Amino acid sequence: MSLNFPNLSRSYDSTRHAVRFWGYDSAMETSFFVMADALRHLQPGIRPDEESLLQAFDTNRELICAAATKVYKRGNKGSYDLGPTNF
Numbered sequence: 001m002s003l004n005f006p007n008l009s010r011s012y013d014s015t016r017h018a019v020r021f022w023g024y025d026s027a028m029e030t031s032f033f034v035m036a037d038a039l040r041h042l043q044p045g046i047r048p049d050e051e052s053l054l055q056a057f058d059t060n061r062e063l064i065c066a067a068a069t070k071v072y073k074r075g076n077k078g079s080y081d082l083g084p085t086n087f
Contacts, residue, residue: 002026003072005065010057012050018081019057023068031079032068041084063087 003023010021018033036048039056042063046052057064067086 003030003069005068010054012054014050019053021057021064021068023065023072025072025076028076030072030077032071032082033079034064034082035084038082038084038087042087 003025005021005023007022007024010019012018013020013033016033017036019036019039020031020033023030023032034057036053039053039060040046040048042060043056046056064082067082068080071080071082071086
């Protein structure tokens, strides 16, 4: 299993209160969601609005991708949620 994150796109999902991004294992695309509370854990004091959460994601992208890789190794699902306990 070799997970990569070549797509730098990310978006805020207001229904899940999370930032969504994608990882790729060969041709397989997997969705990841970093929950807003996880982003506030990584960057305490940020505002809970979309712009601030996306900035927190961008600032912590390397750490988030590393956490996503660890979660992905636990099994292959369609999508994964990353919460505060993943960091």
